[in-house]
Amino acid sequence: MHIVTAAEMYEIDRDTIEQIGISADSLMENAGQSLFHVLRERIPRSARVAVLAGTGNNGGDGFVVARMLKSYGYDADLWLIPPKEKIKGAAKTALEVYERSGYDWKPYAGNEQAFATHILQYDVIIDALLGIGIKGEVRPPYKEIIELVNRSRAIVYAIDIPSGTPADGGEAEKAVRADVTITIQCPKLGAYTFPTADYYGELLLIDIGIPPLAVKRNAAPRFVWKEDDVVRTLPKRKRSSHKGTHGKLLVVGGSRAMTGAITLTAKAALRSGAGLLTMAVPDDIYSVVANRVPEAMYYPCPARDGAFSGAMDVSALDIDAIAIGPGLGRTDGVRELVSNIVQKPVPLVIDADALFFWNEYAALIHERKAATVVTPHPGEMARMLNLSIRDIEGDRFGTSKRLAMEYGIYVVLKGPYTIVTTPDGSQYVNTTGNPALAKGGSGDVLTGMVSAFLMQHHSVQEAISNAVWVHGKTADMLVERSHSQWDVLAGDLIEAIPAVLSYVQEKQRGDMG
Incomplete structure (x- = not known):
């Protein structure tokens, strides 16, 4: 199992899309479905669930997860943190599919006080806020949202990496403290270095169908040595x-x-x-x-x-x-x-x-x-x-x-x-x-x-x-x-x-x- 840097993961995605020919939309759908099947085994049907979605691929994965949760009858709310017009690419497609499936979402902008009240009432929070592209300090409103998530008593599942942690490791000025992190395709360096590793909680891995060749030719030989x-x-x-x-x-x-x-x-x-x-x-x-x-x-x-x-x-x-x-x-x-x-x-x-x-x-x-x-x-x-x-x-x-x-x-x-x-x-x-x-x-x-x-x-x-x-x-x-x-x-x-x-x-x- 390869361990990758953020830059390597971007190259793996690019290779898979441009050279191998698997579309970004397909990868995002695969990711969301795989995430949902892990979450379904762990989240009780009686739980109140919040999916917090940002821009980019991390938010897009959250849209697919929210759609699947609702399709299976979960009491789930999707909170869209940025304005809708900032959602681009495959994430935009995933949000459109979510809407065409008959589901609504809650805007964060203009509802900050309501969000602050509701976030403390959920049993489970799914962190799809910020992905591997974060550099420097976490800016508002994500900083305030992360503080609220960490203050809640909900079980927190982070998608790929806990929001606010540098993917390659290092200091995290403000980051989600996840109970479980479900990382996509390849774990990132930050999962195995401190202090970032302290934010991950239990680490799970899902395969979203990226061919091993794309990983091999874009990532350094850096592996987890497993029981197998x-x-x-x-x-x-x-x-x-x-x-x-x-x-x-x-x-x-x-x-x-x-x-x-x-x-x-x-x-x-x-x-x-x-x-x-x-x-x-x-x-x-x-x-x-x-x-x-x-x-x-x-x-x-x-x-x-x-x-x-x-x-x-x-x-x-x-x-x-x-x-x-x-x-x-x-x-x-x-x-x-x-x-x-x-x-x-x-x-x-x-x-x-x-x-x-x-x-x-x-x-x-x-x-x-x-x-x-x-x-x-x-x-x-x-x-x-x-x-x-x-x-x-x-x-x-x-x-x-x-x-x-x-x-x-x-x-x-x-x-x-x-x-x-x-x-x-x-x-x-x-x-x-x-x-x-x-x-x-x-x-x-x-x-x-x-x-x-x-x-x-x-x-x-x-x-x-x-x-x-x-x-x-x-x-x-x-x-x-x-x-x-x-x-x-x-x-x-x-x-x-x-x-x-x-x-x-x-x-x-x-x-x-």
Whole structure:
């Protein structure tokens, strides 16, 4: 499922109309019918419904929805916000069809006081005010109308995007706070970036018959990674496999002040299917961590002041991938260690404190032939790119793409709607997870999962995206079954990995059946 910018959506529509030959009138009718069928399943017949329609395609979709609601006997009022003469194109046709069907509408202009009274009496409000073309501040009368909508107790359904939110994300000075947003054909960037995503409520998608070719040739490769994708791509184990088949992982991390991080990473990697795992730790903490993961092997390394003293020799180790970062600390010895490890010719996952020294070893990344994965949170990403956290959060897609393509690496920008970006700039958004993940140790768990999956998938992108999805799904399952969003620990996530993997395997068996 493509995620598009406003400009891309306009080009998709233009291509569909001008090159493929599906008329604007047909697309609008398809949109309205599809919207109605979703709304019909959710709105009780007893509800009083208001459809608030502006100009443009958003208003036109509202005209079709209002017509269908009335045709099916709903108590629905259509409020036309602009003067009728401002309605043009396909929206004008949709309004004429509505009128010829024998239905009337209520003008907002000249009836502002009546509108202010009535809007508080509806059970459901359908927001068809402003579409993806809005730029800058919301102007009157829409500003006042949005305030009234947000003050009402009605359930609010937004068509395509909540009115007043920028389609590409960013600050929303005045916008509808929807309970449900029914987006048309392709979700927009603003649905997956904050603060705009907070206005969407539940996000639903409808297909209005735009051919995939029109989307593919007008939109950047930017996708939602869905459950179906995980079910399709998670590897199935062969009966002939053995522990070496599923990868030999070296996890490098830990320090006197942070002995837990590497333990979480190691346990998560083993729970995620890694065949053999070695934990490289400073010898100062070997006795502390040695009994925590009995399934792992250990490689104690020279220490200084409770952290790695410098470069380590891994030439004698038989390894297929390395994960470095959890609990390392930020000493000079760690600086040398990370610069040494990035030169090893195996797939590498770099996280946490290992990212602190990014600018000192970044030039070496260009020379790597094996896959390199970095997993920063916004603060780490800001340091890597010499930007502010605000800059990162304001352009999560753009900054991720810039870093991935500049260094030829895979970037996992963590946070709500984690974005996985590949070296060619393709991007995959994860929608699992909840605020239970906002706790120390969650990132260490993800590092272990990504590392383990990396050794078991043929596609690096599929491995990373699947690990991110499973990581988020563990938090979702925990909250659904036994926990609140407050009390989930990183260790709980590890213990929930088996349930999620079993869930995916059941889906795979169901698909085969």
